[in-house]
């Protein structure tokens with residue numbers, strides 16, 4: 151065998167080992183999820199090998215007869231799911247959707263209001279991320295760290311004083327609904343574009359839970375389609391642009407603004423995930439939130455500090471735990487990984503050092519997707535506590551993680567109609 155064939159085999163073997171490892175693990179990273187077997191099939195279809203630029207019927211390439219039909223269907227499903235008049239299924243990630251929106255609606259020197267990174271915002275909305283790249287001037291909302299949410303009175307003052315061109319809501323540590331309707335009076339007075347970065351909570355919103363931004367005063371939602379929305383690694387932009395000019399700008403912001411080819415295989419997978427979410431999304435989203443709250447309660451009962459006990463820990467898929475007394479986020483998340491519990495360290499509001507934070511962020515969405523319910527969250531909490539607080543041998547806990555996971559090998563909340571894709575991509 152040639153040297154390069156050996157190198158290629160090496161890569162395949164590592165991916166194979168990764169599959170085995172994740173099959174035996176509890177994946178709890180809040181930004182990840184399992185795509186359905188049918189949608190996964192689309193990712194290896196010939197769509198992957200093709201190019202399309204622009205919108206259906208207005209392409210710059212030939213060969214798009216079926217690509218156009220898929221894109222038209224995906225747009226139709228997205229509009230139905232989010233109850234809106236505009237949908238763009240071309241952004242290739244949440245960050246790209248954000249960039250496209252900023253390209254469309256903002257220009258150098260415009261003011262933008264948003265949450266601070268230290269309060270859980272994402273880097274794409276920070277000065278050194280997409281917002282900075284576009285040259286917008288950042289103004290952050292005051293944040294109530296006890297409530298883990300925007301301080302409404304302070305934010306109203308900021309909006310009225312700064313008069314932003316764009317007001318952004320949305321977080322990566324998104325525990326409670328953003329106070330959009332509470333701030334609607336100020337947003338209306340200023341007349342700014344109201345943008346919601348729903349990357350994390352998209353699947354919950356689409357399932358009719360968490361909050362309903364488009365009915366609360368938001369004009370455009372951007373999002374990742376692979377976090378709580380259980381679809382492909384891709385992005386989306388949905389909303390109700392105020393006029394045709396805004397709609398045209400949004401379209402141009404995505405293409406030619408920040409994309410060329412829009413990853414047609416992922417777009418096809420997204421179409422399937424949208425259809426599945428219309429059918430199963432409400433039940434899934436409800437269970438995701440119940441599970442997160444049950445996990446928070448179970449950890450709290452085991453002496454682990456969970457943020458926002460006074461508010462039921464969370465209204466989303468995320469809970470944040472404070473593990474400073476157990477050594478901090480970095481060593482604790484490493485111990486969890488050694489025990490096959492995959493989670494990430496996270497800064498808590500008082501932290502200043504991203505590499506040595508006091509917290510860990512845990513998401514319930516993927517465990518929900520494999521069929522776990524509230525009672526299983528108590529078992530998961532016990533395993534976490536044994537690692538983090540009791541410092542029990544990680545290899546012993548790992549054995550118990552593998553035993554628990556053995557009962558959860560199927561993906562739920564998606565079609566199981568005997569399509570051959572299901573047999574071939576049964577990868578949990």
Ligand SMILES: Cc1ncc(COP(=O)(O)O)c(C=O)c1O
Pocket residue numbers: 181243244245246248271272274320321322347348349350373374375384385
């Ligand atoms: C609030 C928020 N916006 C945007 C993104 C970026 O999404 P993507 O990874 O799809 O680019 C993230 C990712 O975690 C996020 O949390």
